[in-house]
Amino acid sequence: MATPVLDKDAAGAPGPSSAESPYITVTFRVRRFNPEVSAEATWEDFQFEIDPKERVLDGLHKIKWDLDGTLTFRRSCAHGICGSDAMRINGKNRLACKTLIKDINPEKPITIEPIKGLTVLKDLVVDMEPFFQAYRDVMPFLITKDTNEPTRERLQSAEDRERFDDTTKCILCAACTTSCPVFWNDGQYFGPAAIVNAHRFIFDSRDEAGEQRLEILNDRDGVWRCRTTFNCTDACPRGIEVTKAIAEVKRALITRRY
Amino acid sequence: MKIHKYDTVIVGAGGAGMRAAIEATKRSRTAVLTKLYPTRSHTGAAQGGMAAALANVEEDNWEWHTFDTVKGGDYLVDQDAAEILAKEAIDSVLDLEKMGLPFNRTPNGTIDQRRFGGHSRNHGEAPVRRSCYAADRTGHMILQTLYQNCVKEGVEFFNEFYVLDQLITETDGIKRSAGVVAYELATGEIHIFQAKSVIYASGGCGKFFKVTSNAHTLTGDGQAAVYRRGIPLEDMEFFQFHPTGIWRMGILLTEGARGEGGILRNKDGERFMEKYAPVMKDLASRDVVSRSIYTEIREGRGCGPEGDHVYLDLTHLPPEQLDAKLPDITEFARTYLGIEPYTDPIPIQPTAHYAMGGIPTNVQGEVLADNTTVVPGLYAAGEVACVSVHGANRLGTNSLLDINVFGKRAGIAAAEYAQSADFVELPENPESFVAEQIERLRTSTGNERVAQLRRELQETMDANVMVFRTEQTIKTAVEKIAELRERYKNVAIQDKGKRFNTDLLEAIELGNLLDLAEVMAVSALARKESRGGHYREDYPNRDDVNFMRHTMAYREVGADGTETVRLDYKPVVQTRYQPMERKY
Ligand SMILES: Cc1cc2nc3c(=O)[nH]c(=O)nc-3n(C[C@H](O)[C@H](O)[C@H](O)COP(=O)(O)OP(=O)(O)OC[C@H]3O[C@@H](n4cnc5c(N)ncnc54)[C@H](O)[C@@H]3O)c2cc1C
Ligand code: SF4
Ligand code: FES
Numbered sequence: 001m002a003t004p005v006l007d008k009d010a011a012g013a014p015g016p017s018s019a020e021s022p023y024i025t026v027t028f029r030v031r032r033f034n035p036e037v038s039a040e041a042t043w044e045d046f047q048f049e050i051d052p053k054e055r056v057l058d059g060l061h062k063i064k065w066d067l068d069g070t071l072t073f074r075r076s077c078a079h080g081i082c083g084s085d086a087m088r089i090n091g092k093n094r095l096a097c098k099t100l101i102k103d104i105n106p107e108k109p110i111t112i113e114p115i116k117g118l119t120v121l122k123d124l125v126v127d128m129e130p131f132f133q134a135y136r137d138v139m140p141f142l143i144t145k146d147t148n149e150p151t152r153e154r155l156q157s158a159e160d161r162e163r164f165d166d167t168t169k170c171i172l173c174a175a176c177t178t179s180c181p182v183f184w185n186d187g188q189y190f191g192p193a194a195i196v197n198a199h200r201f202i203f204d205s206r207d208e209a210g211e212q213r214l215e216i217l218n219d220r221d222g223v224w225r226c227r228t229t230f231n232c233t234d235a236c237p238r239g240i241e242v243t244k245a246i247a248e249v250k251r252a253l254i255t256r257r258y
Numbered sequence: 259m260k261i262h263k264y265d266t267v268i269v270g271a272g273g274a275g276m277r278a279a280i281e282a283t284k285r286s287r288t289a290v291l292t293k294l295y296p297t298r299s300h301t302g303a304a305q306g307g308m309a310a311a312l313a314n315v316e317e318d319n320w321e322w323h324t325f326d327t328v329k330g331g332d333y334l335v336d337q338d339a340a341e342i343l344a345k346e347a348i349d350s351v352l353d354l355e356k357m358g359l360p361f362n363r364t365p366n367g368t369i370d371q372r373r374f375g376g377h378s379r380n381h382g383e384a385p386v387r388r389s390c391y392a393a394d395r396t397g398h399m400i401l402q403t404l405y406q407n408c409v410k411e412g413v414e415f416f417n418e419f420y421v422l423d424q425l426i427t428e429t430d431g432i433k434r435s436a437g438v439v440a441y442e443l444a445t446g447e448i449h450i451f452q453a454k455s456v457i458y459a460s461g462g463c464g465k466f467f468k469v470t471s472n473a474h475t476l477t478g479d480g481q482a483a484v485y486r487r488g489i490p491l492e493d494m495e496f497f498q499f500h501p502t503g504i505w506r507m508g509i510l511l512t513e514g515a516r517g518e519g520g521i522l523r524n525k526d527g528e529r530f531m532e533k534y535a536p537v538m539k540d541l542a543s544r545d546v547v548s549r550s551i552y553t554e555i556r557e558g559r560g561c562g563p564e565g566d567h568v569y570l571d572l573t574h575l576p577p578e579q580l581d582a583k584l585p586d587i588t589e590f591a592r593t594y595l596g597i598e599p600y601t602d603p604i605p606i607q608p609t610a611h612y613a614m615g616g617i618p619t620n621v622q623g624e625v626l627a628d629n630t631t632v633v634p635g636l637y638a639a640g641e642v643a644c645v646s647v648h649g650a651n652r653l654g655t656n657s658l659l660d661i662n663v664f665g666k667r668a669g670i671a672a673a674e675y676a677q678s679a680d681f682v683e684l685p686e687n688p689e690s691f692v693a694e695q696i697e698r699l700r701t702s703t704g705n706e707r708v709a710q711l712r713r714e715l716q717e718t719m720d721a722n723v724m725v726f727r728t729e730q731t732i733k734t735a736v737e738k739i740a741e742l743r744e745r746y747k748n749v750a751i752q753d754k755g756k757r758f759n760t761d762l763l764e765a766i767e768l769g770n771l772l773d774l775a776e777v778m779a780v781s782a783l784a785r786k787e788s789r790g791g792h793y794r795e796d797y798p799n800r801d802d803v804n805f806m807r808h809t810m811a812y813r814e815v816g817a818d819g820t821e822t823v824r825l826d827y828k829p830v831v832q833t834r835y836q837p838m839e840r841k842y
Contacts, residue, residue: 036755065709069752069761074298076473079509079590081398082298121444122758128295141406142358153355155367163361168360168399170390172297201576204360 005150023049026106028059028070031113034122039122042166045109052102056089056110060096073124083173088113089126093175093235108122115178116188131174135137135189137199138198139214139220160205169238176232176242188221192232192242197222214253241253259283259689260449264289264678267438267453268669269421272527273397273658274640275459276404277665278672279413282457285673287453290442291419293475293763296405300461301617301661304397305512305587307389308354309655314368315387322380323388327656330376330543331649332800334493334808336831339621339645342402343656343663344731349663351390356822359403361392372583373517376543376653376842383512385541385757391656394512396588401659415441418443420763421460424483425450427682433488433627435635436682438686440833444740446756448559448689454679455672458484458617458638459665460626466498466771466778467610468716471503472509475767480642481771484617485777489627490694490810492644492828493615493772495782496791498652499725501547502595503609505567511587511606513654514568516540518583522551522561523569523603530568535842542842544650545791546562548608561605566784567601590835596808608725611842614652614791615781616644618810620830623668629810630827636681639668646808649830650790699765704748707763711742711749715768716774723779727798732783737775746772780823781809802837805828 025047033041046063057075064071073083074084080098087096089112096112106109118126145253160194165180177183177191184239198217225247232242252258265286268275276292282288292299311318323344328335348440355361355369362370371387379386392399408415423439437452456683463478464470485491501522502511516522522540524530534550535542542550551568554560561567573579577600581586597604617638618626625636640661647660715738722735746769753761787801788794807827814824 003426034755034757064761065707069708070755072753072760073379076294076298076475077300077303078474080593081303081395081586082294082300082473084294084298089384100593113432123795125372127759132295136409141410149356153352153361153369156363157367158363158365161363164360168402169303171398199357206358219386237651 017209022027022051022053023072024052025049026059026101027109028063029109029111030123032123033120034070046154050101050231051107052100053224054101054113055097056099056104057085057096058099059101060112062119066245072122081171083171086115086173086175086178093177097102098237117178118174130163130176130187131177131191131193132172134194135172135197137190138194138213139209140197140201142201142204142207144206145208154206156205163205164200164203166240169240170196170200171238173237174249175235175237179235181229181231181232182225182227189225190217192220192226195246195249196240196242198251202249202252210252214249217249223253260433261796262289262449262451262455263681264451266455266457266672267291267451268457268459268460269438270640270642271296271415271459272640273301273400273404273661274665275457276408277662278639280404280407280411280458282667282673283411285670286676287671288738289414289437290414291421291451293418293420293443296415296419297521297819299401300476301392301539301658302398302401303510303660304400304470305371305394306514307391308351308394308400308657309653310351310376310390311344311388312348312351312369312371312390312688313369314364316379316386318379318388318500319668320347322378322386323347323393324375325381325835327412327647327653328649329382330350330653331651331834333802333806333837334646334649334789334830334841336490336646337833337835338831339368341833342621343647343659346663347659350659350666354400354403354662357403357407359392359399361390364472368448370501372514373541374654375513375516375538375541375547375572377655378538378597379425382537385538386524389514389517391514393582394514394584397658398682405409411459416440418435419449419487421483422695422766424456424487425685425688426487427685429682433633433833434608434682435596435633436689438682439689440445441692441696443758443760446759448692450684450688451606452681452684454676454681455635455637457623457672458642458754460642461642462611462613463771464613465775466715466719466775466841468505469508469607470507470610472610477767478770478774479767482773483615484625485773485813488842489633490618490627490812490826491615491777492618492806492810493646493781494613494778494811495584495785495809496650497610497613498544498612498614499548499608500544501551501608502570502606504590504608505605507594508540509590509594509809510609510611511570511590511604512584513544515572515587519575521571522547523571524554525565528558529561530554538842540708543651543653545793546842548725549793551608566608569604570606594827610724612657613641613648614644614646614648615618616642619645621667622644622671623664624671635675635682636672637668637672639640639664644832650792660722688769694709695766699751700754701748701752702748704750706745706748706750708749708751708768711746712768712771714744715739715771719775723782726792727782727792727794729783732779736776739772739779743772743776750796777811777823779810781825785809806837
């Protein structure tokens with residue numbers, strides 16, 4: 001499909017200026033879908049110039065702002081902490097704002113698709129509700145049984161704090177869950193992100209509902225569905241060792257020690 | 259169009275909104291409307307910490323904290339509010355810990371604390387360890403913990419609902435809040451939320467600058483919505499420029515980096531802050547450090563081929579310390595600059611960071627229609643509001659504190675008001691303003707484009723009302739903004755659909771930014787002095803005789819429909835502390 005090109009001067013986009021310009025020409029091949037227009041999803045190519053040290057998100061903005069305002073995606077922080085813009089970039093789940101164009105082989109067309117396994121609503125926007133429901137289902141909040149709240153803070157040793165540090169980093173971007181073949185086949189599976197967030201509480205020395213959470217994850221759609229394919233760990237933009245966390249939950253289920 | 263009825267409606271699900279929601283949901287039927295999924299809010303970007311005089315690692319008390327806050331704000335702080343902030347800080351940190359927040363710990367298991375700019379022992383003697391933190395993702399942990407507790411309390415969220423108008427009904431000569439109008443992103447439908455209480459917690463407006471630490475979505479929608487309905491905006495000329503943004507990108511590198519021992523250096527490797535702030539050095543307050551950086555750059559001691567930045571040097575700190583205390587920001591340097599902070603200094607420049615001004619409130623979070631009159635049923639908390647605890651310059655770690663202390667207060671006050679109040683009648687055709695705005699944008703055949711106008715706005719703001727300002731530069735900005743507002747009338751969008759029309763919303767957000775940029779520039783032009791974040795080269799001194807007062811900006815619409823900003827002033831509340839010269 002032809003790319004609609006605006007007159008560059010009218011758009012006023014910062015463009016290549018000098019001879020030793022850092023700009024290169026790239027092609028973004030974007031999976032597009034808008035049920036208001038057509039029931040079919042299609043690929044659309046956009047060609048433009050950009051400094052390869054910029055983010056894929058900057059490229060998407062270039063398209064949206066200067067070429068085609070209908071291109072639709074979520075984003076907010078633009079530096080990898082809000083979890084809005086997980087997408088499949090060259091076949092791998094990544095955050096568009098944490099992926100530099102130079103690192104993903106810009107000589108070839110860069111493919112950009114919505115994350116898999118959640119219903120696509122428009123272009124790169126998917127329905128996140130089932131993902132958040134699975135998260136809410138593991139009771140992701142501190143539960144304590146003490147009747148009198150302590151007046152000061154609860155004490156926790158640095159070692160106990162370290163025990164669940166990795167899984168506190170989660171930004172609920174869904175990159176892990178939507179890279180998981182088990183989840184693609186069966187949307188009922190809790191998915192790695194929910195397990196990561198259960199881990200965050202099960203291994204918190206202050207929490208007293210570990211047993212309950214483990215029972216939830218012992219379910220048919222729980223941790224035992226995991227096939228240890230490591231896709232989730234590879235996908236996680238926060239560098240969380242997702243597979244390891246799942247393994248620790250499995251072990252806790254067997255030994256009932258955590 | 260759908261009509262909903264709730265006791266309390268909260269606009270925004272960042273730290274302030276969710277802290278309010280936890281309280282309001284326990285006391286009243288509450289809905290939270292948020293344009294982002296709650297966990298996407300920009301509170302999650304906060305890194306360094308949250309101040310509270312817990313005295314876990316060294317002697318400290320809330321009175322010292324109050325003093326630092328007042329001095330840091332260059333005495334434009336309302337001292338009664340600052341005292342509440344510092345006193346209630348202790349419980350608000352402990353509340354978060356009890357809700358599950360995983361703070362870093364001391365060897366004996368209590369919450370650990372670290373140094374931060376402007377926080378001192380005994381009225382400026384030496385830096386003090388007052389910032390409670392969770393590595394360099396304190397805001398992330400606060401946002402997650404508050405969301406987790408909202409899940410626990412069953413808080414009702416309307417995600418991806420954009421509040422675009424405030425409904426006000428005048429009865430008995432009093433302006434009252436009747437509810438809000440929201441636009442549902444997924445469907446394009448307009449919703450009216452009639453509510454006894456409305457709390458704005460919709461965050462900042464930093465997106466009118468180009469180099470900024472703020473998210474794309476921080477477009478001042480809340481401030482603009484109430485301003486258009488005749489509510490004033492307070493102290494909008496005061497904007498904080500954080501010293502250490504990643505060069506050209508603006509991504510923040512926390513002051514905690516300097517709290518851990520990081521040093522700013524110019525191109526000669528000199529630790530230049532020793533010259534400007536002999537005692538606090540690199541940890542002087544942010545306005546002072548940002549100006550010092552630009553002074554170095556202007557005097558030719560900046561780094562790089564264009565001499566347009568300086569370095570944040572962490573190379574003398576042990577890698578284990580960087581990994582344990584500053585993992586995220588060191589990763590930003592690697593990801594976005596390809597730099598290894600263990601061995602190489604990081605290029606930085608000041609970045610537009612925080613709006614000290616906003617919707618005026620009293621200490622219960624009640625919004626003011628003028629210097630004293632409360633708008634019944636209308637509340638605000640967090641960065642959108644101006645209590646004013648930050649005055650002319652906010653201290654680091656005082657905003658995460660502000661959103662917790664005043665978020666909680668507003669949540670309680672709004673819900674209690676709703677328990678006793680009746681619904682206020684909706685104005686006729688409550689949706690008309692939003693419906694017309696959307697219709698106009700969808701059908702416009704004009705030739706102006708949102709992205710182009712936004713770029714021009716950001717460029718003029720960066721060039722003319724950033725760290726250094728003069729009559730001349732501000733006037734340039736005022737004229738440019740007027741031109742852009744005119745051209746905005748001809749803006750057209752390409753997406754004409756109803757479903758997830760982010761093209762349309764970006765156009766609306768730009769309109770809000772233009773309104774607020776005008777207020778900021780006009781307020782800055784009138785303040786012929788230098789104070790905190792507002793630095794006038796043509797008036798380099800603080801002028802307590804003429805300007806020890808808050809700016810109150812009102813929108814005026816003339817008979818012919820022309821809009822202007824009218825300025826008025828409000829006295830500063832002073833209790834304990836007499837203004838002194840600020841030295842660090
Ligand atoms: C990078 C960075 C680091 C920081 N570090 C620190 C720190 O270490 N310590 C500290 O004290 N402070 C820090 N700050 C400042 C502090 O984080 C913010 O001021 C504070 O988190 C703001 O919280 P908030 O709840 O007011 O707004 P936000 O968290 O920005 O939330 C705004 C909410 O409003 C919603 N919203 C906006 N517009 C609309 C609309 N039209 N309709 C419906 N909903 C809407 C959004 O969806 C969002 O949920 C930092 C700020 C930044 C940018
Ligand atoms: S575990 Fe990682 S990939 Fe999965 S949701 Fe959390 S941050 Fe995203
Ligand atoms: S935009 Fe926030 S994670 Fe990418």
